[in-house]
Amino acid sequence: MNQFATMPAADAGAALYSSELSAADFREISELVRSMVGIQLTEAKQGLVKSRLQKRLRRLGMTQFSQYVAFIKTAEGAGEVEELISAISTNVTAFNREPHHFEHFRENVIPLLAKKIHSREPVRIWSAGCSNGSEPYTIACAVLDAIPNAGDHDFHILATDIDKYSLATGKQGIYTEEMVSKMPSEKAKSWFQKTDQGYEVHPKARKLVSFKTLNLMTSWPIKRKYDAIFCRNVMIYFCAEDQARIISQFANHLYPGAFLYIGHSERVLGPAAEKFVSAGATTYQYDPKKVST
Numbered sequence: 700m701n702q703f704a705t706m707p708a709a710d711a712g713a714a715l716y717s718s719e720l721s722a723a724d725f726r727e728i729s730e731l732v733r734s735m736v737g738i739q740l741t742e743a744k745q746g747l748v749k750s751r752l753q754k755r756l757r758r759l760g761m762t763q764f765s766q767y768v769a770f771i772k773t774a775e776g777a778g779e780v781e782e783l784i785s786a787i788s789t790n791v792t793a794f795n796r797e798p799h800h801f802e803h804f805r806e807n808v809i810p811l812l813a814k815k816i817h818s819r820e821p822v823r824i825w826s827a828g829c830s831n832g833s834e835p836y837t838i839a840c841a842v843l844d845a846i847p848n849a850g851d852h853d854f855h856i857l858a859t860d861i862d863k864y865s866l867a868t869g870k871q872g873i874y875t876e877e878m879v880s881k882m883p884s885e886k887a888k889s890w891f892q893k894t895d896q897g898y899e900v901h902p903k904a905r906k907l908v909s910f911k912t913l914n915l916m917t918s919w920p921i922k923r924k925y926d927a928i929f930c931r932n933v934m935i936y937f938c939a940e941d942q943a944r945i946i947s948q949f950a951n952h953l954y955p956g957a958f959l960y961i962g963h964s965e966r967v968l969g970p971a972a973e974k975f976v977s978a979g980a981t982t983y984q985y986d987p988k989k990v991s992t
């Protein structure tokens with residue numbers, strides 16, 4: 700137990716009203732977050748960071764941000780760094796978000812995947828920065844709509860994120876009616892079953908998706924290539940250099956002709972950008988033989 704845990708919650712809560720996040724403490728927090736997970740926190744985010752971390756201070760019985768900053772630098776505070784990153788990361792997502800990607804995927808990719816299945820080749824899709832699972836399950840439902848027996852084949856969707864709470868929601872696979880209402884069709888919605896807890900992902904869709912912790916800023920324990928990578932609304936928080944490095948790593952993990960889907964305000968950057976051909980809005984096809992112009 701840490702040294703602050705004994706402070707009565709009510710006292711801590713009252714004292715928090717006077718707790719300020721100084722520029723120096725904000726700099727330390729933002730530098731730690733940037734170095735660990737790449738998320739850049741500009742000065743404009745100081746108020747947001749303060750409000751998101753206040754709950755953590757309250758939980759730890761701390762009254763000052765300076766105590767919190769000192770704590771996360773100790774060996775005892777190592778576990779708190781994970782909570783800090785979880786509190787700071789933006790996990791906004793939705794089923795069928797940016798629907799044009801799934802339309803492209805249904806029309807152009809799924810028929811190719813069906814052929815691969817037919818010739819007994821493995822199929823791999825990666826949702827990098829998957830948040831609560833809405834993105835990988837939208838992919839899974841699109842696949843099952845067209846290939847209901849996909850799960851009987853070597854067909855896997857890898858769903859990765861840094862946020863353990865989002866990953867836990869994905870693994871649990873239970874969502875609200877409102878969330879599921881965003882699915883593109885009644886057929887796609889039928890992959891959710893109403894239960895007392897909410898709308899549960901059908902076992903066939905669940906079987907296709909594996910949730911894993913993976914920080915895009917560290918070396919990836921991934922050797923294989925993918926038929927499609929979705930990395931949407933994740934790199935927007937990273938600096939251009941980190942984005943370019945990740946794009947180049949994605950290129951190394953895509954089969955020639957495979958597709959990369961990125962968020963609406965992102966773009967492919969850096970030297971590897973030359974190896975991608977635009978295939979629609981924020982949709983790119985990997986073409987390693989492309990001759991630069």
Ligand SMILES: C[S@@+](CC[C@H](N)C(=O)[O-])C[C@H]1O[C@@H](n2cnc3c(N)ncnc32)[C@H](O)[C@@H]1O
Pocket residue numbers: 735736737738788789790791792793796827828829830831834859860861862865913914915916930931932933962
């Ligand atoms: C805004 S959500 C986007 C979710 C989904 N891709 C979508 O477009 O709906 C961004 C996600 O990226 C994750 N993320 C941020 N930095 C990351 C990193 N370094 N490695 C892996 N995931 C990261 C966050 O935890 C969050 O769940």
